[in-house]
Amino acid sequence: MTRREFVQQAALAIGGLRYATAQTANGVVLKTPSGPLRGLQTDGVRVFRGVPFAQPPVGDLRFRAPQPVTPWKQVRNATEFAPAAWQQDKSHRRSEDCLYLNIWAPQGTGPFSVYVWIHGGGFTGGRSFDPMFDGTNFAKNGIVVITVAYRLGVFGFLDMEPLLGSSYRGSANNALRDLIASLTWVKQNVAAFGGDPDKVTIGGESAGAKLTCLLMGVPSASGLFHQMISESGGAERIWSKDRANQIADEFGAAWRAVGGGAAITKAAPGELIVAQERMIRTSPVHFPLRVEIDGDLIQQTPLATIRGGSTRGKRLLIGTNLDESASFIGTHPAKDADSQDLGNLPVEKFHPIDHAYKKLYPNLSPEMRRIRSVTAEEYWVPTMRVAEAHAGGGNETYLYRLDFPGEGHYAGLAFHSYDLRFAWNHLPPEAAANAKTLAGTMNTAWTAFLKGEALSGWPAFDNNKQTTMILDVPSHVAQRPHAEELALWNGLLTQ
Incomplete structure (x- = not known):
């Protein structure tokens, strides 16, 4: 499995868990500013899907702002989930008509804190209704959970202006605009579910964390x-x-190579996915589909904007897992890191870093050094840069690193997506006692943060001490904790 395929199916790769709800459910009708909804009330939680x-x-709105x-x-x-956004994965229903959200709301009038969750999947896959993101546990603790969808791949992350004209300028940011549209809807409607529109936390994992x-x-x-x-x-x-x-031109070439006609706006979505996959395979960069600095929605790099005060007064909980990249390059990589492993640096810039890791960690096996360096390139260093930018403005910041070792195929490693089962407190009944202990610790901390409460025993991060909570048992x-390692990256991955 390639790295991109893994992140597309991250929620499935964490064990394929399914979480049963009560067998009996009562219907409930709720009036909202958008209109009345019929949902279900199960285990004391009101659930509204799709x-x-x-x-x-769709139609004239394809590639347009929501x-x-x-x-x-x-x-x-x-009472039923809507289809996922169109993508290559055929294991669940897909549709271009995908801009829907799902709500788990506590009983009562509130006001309750609100958690808006953005799923991962490498910008080309994933879905808002994965069982891992069932919000029942959080809702029982007094939090309204809302999982949102957004357009994926070329439908949400490709600037169509070079192919379709100036009226499509900035369409690489349509997925981001979808998320803003969902947050606008939440602002206007969440009070009907008992939620506090002034206490909304956005969050996500992997691509969802990047979008956050x-x-x-x-x-x-x-x-x-x-x-x-x-x-x-x-x-x-x-x-x-x-x-x-340039990425748009690459897609245009791929579109022609697969026999696509000129009417990209009228093509079947599956045809666009075929061209997308060809473009991704032949592109000289990994993850070519990204948001852009369009001069409108985004006028400069996000880090520069955060340093300029765009998050002033907000709280941030941010972190990574120790061995993220084990999921992509394996526990025994057969080759050196190449462009298919790296998310940000070209391989020629990465090689000196790779060599420096050998000096810094001489006792680590070559495999573990590779996992550690690629993890830093894609996750730890970019995460630290966001934490530093946010905390540098005097904003409350909490940094973590998950070290708790996994089992099975990734025995001993804290791999990509491993955190989800603990933060959402979704462990199988047969989970080990120490895993259940960690799930209790993390879910309690996440719940307290969502409610705006202090995190017990977890000091805030600042750019001098770089205080980090190591999540383990x-x-x-x-x-x-990463001072010497981070020094290797000075001047790289900065914006």
């Missing part, structure tokens, strides 16, 4: 959330306008 937050981005949803008067059924960090650098979105949670993210997944145009606090 709620539209924007007009379907438009506000049209309010409805009749009771709308919200990117949203931190969008000034126009600032008033839509007051806290952020980033699990294995960073703000580096962005192109200049010129580079975005037992967990402990460390200062500057």
Whole structure:
């Protein structure tokens, strides 16, 4: 499995767990500013699935910014999940008509804190309704959980201006605009579910964490959330306008190579995915589909915007897992890191870093040094840069690193997506006692953060001490745990 295939299926790779809800459920009808909804009430939690937050981005709206949803008067059924955004993965229903969200709300009038979750999947895969993101546990603890969808691949992350004309300028940011549209809907409607529209936390893992960090650098979105949670993210997944145009040209070449006609706006979505996959295979860069500095929604790099104060007064919980890249390059890599392993640096710039790791960690096996260096390149260093930018403005910041060792195929390693089962407290019944202890620790900390409460025994991060919570059994606090390693990256991966 390639690195991109893994992140597309991250929630499935964490064990294929399924979480049963009660067998009996009662219908519940709720009036919202958008219109009345019929959901289900199960285990004391009200659940509404497949709620539209924007007009379907189809027909003339393909590759266009999302438009506000049209309010409805009749009771709308919200008991079934909507299809996932169109993508290569065929294991679940897909549709271009994908701009829907799902809500788990506590009983009562609130006001409750709100958690808006952005799924991962490498910008080309994933879904908002994966069982891992069932919000029942958080809702039982007094939090409204909302999982949101966004357009994937070329539908949400490709600038179509070079191919379709100036009216499509900035379309590489449509997925980001989808998320802003979902947050706008939440702001206007969440009070109907008992949620507090002024206490909204956005969060995500992997690509969802990167999108969270990117949203931190969008000034126009600032008033839509007051806290952020980033699990294995960073703000580096962005192109200049010129580079975005080059990627568009690459897609145009791939479109022609697979026999696509000129009417990209009218083509079947599956045809566009075929061209997308060809473009990704032949592109000289990894993850070519990214948001862009379009001069409108995004005017400079997110880190520069965060340093300029775009997140002033907000709280941030951010971190990574110790061995993220074991999931992509394996525990016994057969080759040196190449462009298929690296997310940010070209291989020629990475080789000196790779050599420096051999000097810094002479006792680590070559395999573990490779996992560690590629993890730093994609996750740890970009995460640290966001934490430093946010904390540098005097903003409350909490940094973590998950070290707890996994089992099975990744025995002894804290691999990519491993954090999800603990933060959401979704462990199988047969999980070991120490794993359940960690799940209790992390879920309690996440819950407290979401409610705006202090984190017990977890000091805030600052740029001098770089205080980090090491999540393990037992967990402990460390200062500057990566100081020598981070020094190797000075002058690289900065914006």
